[in-house]
Amino acid sequence: MEFQKFYKEFYGIYKPIIEFEQNCLPLCAAESEISDFVRKPLSSFVQEKYILGSILGHSKNNFIGSEKLFKIYTLLTDLCKELFSCKYADGRTLTGVNTITTLLMSLFEIGDTIYISSPKYGGHSSMPKICKRLGINFLEMPYDLEKMDFCYDEINNNLRKHSIKGILICLSDMIFQPDLSQLDLSTDVILIYDATQVLGLIAADKITNYFKLFSDECSFVLAGSTHKTLPGPTNGLIMTNSQNIIRNLDLKINPDYLRSIQMHQVLSLIFCLEEFSIFGKEYMDAVVKNSNVLAGYLNNKGFEVIERNGVFSDTHQIFIHMPFEFTHAFYLDCQLYNITLNERYSYIYNSSGIRLGVQQISRYGWGNNELASVSEIFKLIYEDCILGNHIHYSKISNMIKELANHKKLKYTLSSNDVLRFSNLF
Template sequence: MKPEYFEDLISLCTDISNQENKLLPLCAAENVASPFSKIPLDTFLQEKYIMGGVMEYQNHSNFVGSKKLFKIYELLSRQCNKLYGCKYADARTLSGVNAVMTLLMSLFSAGDTILISSEECGGHGSMPKICQRLGIKTIEMPYNYDLYDFDYCQINEILNSQKIEGILICLSDIIIMPQLNRINLPEDCVLIFDATQILGLIATKSLENPLKWFNNDQKFILMGATHKTLPGPTCGLIMTNNLKLAQQFDTLINPDYLRNSQLHHIFSLILTLMELEIYGEKYCNAVINNANILGNILTTYDFKVIKVPHQYTYTHQIFLSMPQNSAEKFYDRCLDYGVSINYRNKYIYKTCGLRIGTQEVSRYGWDNTQMLIIAKILRDIRDNNSFSQDISDRINILSANKQLCYTIEKEYFDIIYNALHYS
């Protein structure tokens, strides 16, 4: 018997698929996971539960088979140690924001004061709202808009003169690695760096690893979502070298703040990290190279591309600065053509602009040739007030060439697939 809304479902699936196939993906917040990474997502792991933390197996109140499932946590820890050098790794939280909320609830109390990255300098807009709801007081971190980094002298003055329990840095917009080692971190102050946008770049040493800037006694946490430059499933990955600090939230995450730790996603993340171990250096070099090539070409087409010392960006993102009215029109036209891009009304863009990311287009093996085509498409979208079929055709031709690169060979895909599906 056919469900009542089955025809609507078919129509919706067709529309979404057609849209995705024609999309020119320049959104800095999305990426595409490989078939290898997605092997666990349709397996029995989706239905499995395991209770307790990741530091040691807890037999009490657990389920049949949980002891074997705990080895998934151990494998993730080994893989993260290899790529990030961390002593503790945890991917039980469901997303980057969920990970931040869990850490805030575990490590701080109502009435505590933390420094926080402001939305104007690229900070995640939800963080002040979450802190307010939890009763945590916030102070915006001073920022140097000429250097595109924080004002560490002023930050250290605040830490010196006031009782600050924590620092929360969550940057959605980031073209240079913040030099967090310049923060004089007090002994009892927790520094959480949400590196969602650049976790892949850190893993492959394309950017410095901030875990190396802090000793094992300092309360530093590197965390983030795992679906940007780290092209995996949606998880919240939490890492630290301070095991005493980890003990404060390890057994609170599960079972107190969530129950189902989504083991299929965690296993998928492990496969993504293994893929990144082999192909990540080439992939991330391509991401950063493409971003700077695109930035340079767009500059020759009279786009105002924001530049940091020596190049346009050290990440997957480039910033286009535009007057608000022009930015809104350009953004709307991009949407009409199926070009995924982010509108930004933040001071870091010199009041307003657009954010472009090259992490997904680089996954398809695109290089200088495609960056030139993209730049011309963006130029022509900007310069044409009416819809152009020629522009649309060029986008469709380019978007038809989406063949995933930097992924595991079929031989190894088959081994893992068969082991999870047919054993």
């Protein structure tokens, strides 16, 4: 394609993406904006380099020069030890789903039976499909809607009676972390907790870190993607203290299931963890506070916000129940105004509703005034849905435009600190 033509076509595609990002109201619980500091390594030439084998020790018959790259693994492990209290940290997988698929392939055999968290109660919808494709039998974990947690007595009883090799807890929708301390686990039952949504909250000690509860003899894996409450690149992260898990996992990831490691992504994750070690606790305090403040405002405006014992959320997420006939209409109107969120149809939303997250707007330093404006925007949109028109269009648009003017990232290093790395990337 002639270059000028290519430029015009690409400009026409990419410019609207930039404009959307600048003007949207970002309330998607699955997305996070990374800082200039964390973005720096993504332009590194190390993305073009190869390294094979273990992260525990540099393997023989490797690519020449890869022994220098190997030291990056050590730095990642050191930071994860500090933030998560783990002994083994592996950042070679590419995304959250790639991470769980790799774990399933590495730790289970065809014909094994495992428990998984059900999509009907917030579980990731890909997990049943992946298990089927890998030949792993699965049972959906029983769930108590009133307690908003799993039915641990029933699960523990089945673990004793049946040959269940593992438990995979992979929650996309979570306002309260499950109380995994109630699981009665033998050392040969593997527990994988995909904490993609809440890795930042765990690292900041806002919710339970199960490395501090489970012994090293427990076959426990904490894993996930690193771009939700942990504001890093789209990357995978696997952590464990179990030597048995480490032996079964380390050399299977590479060279068996992955060959080329996206090392610039690993570098970006390292920068994220360093940034988080400095600002993470303050940032996560703001996230949990804002999720409950915004939920309270919405509740006061007549929305049916899901809660437990008077608490709306221990995480970045908020669940709003809406009648089935209005949920999709509300979602479409949010599309009209460039408000990013999700419509949901499952039991934990009382059949239908909206999921939103405050992790990105909290990164902008938004507080009570901005959250009050968001709740008012929601009220006006819902009124229009009921009336079937857009009589509040101008007011809503202006309010969102005003909020869009307050999108400067906080909880990050200064521009002078970022500049110190400019000669490296």
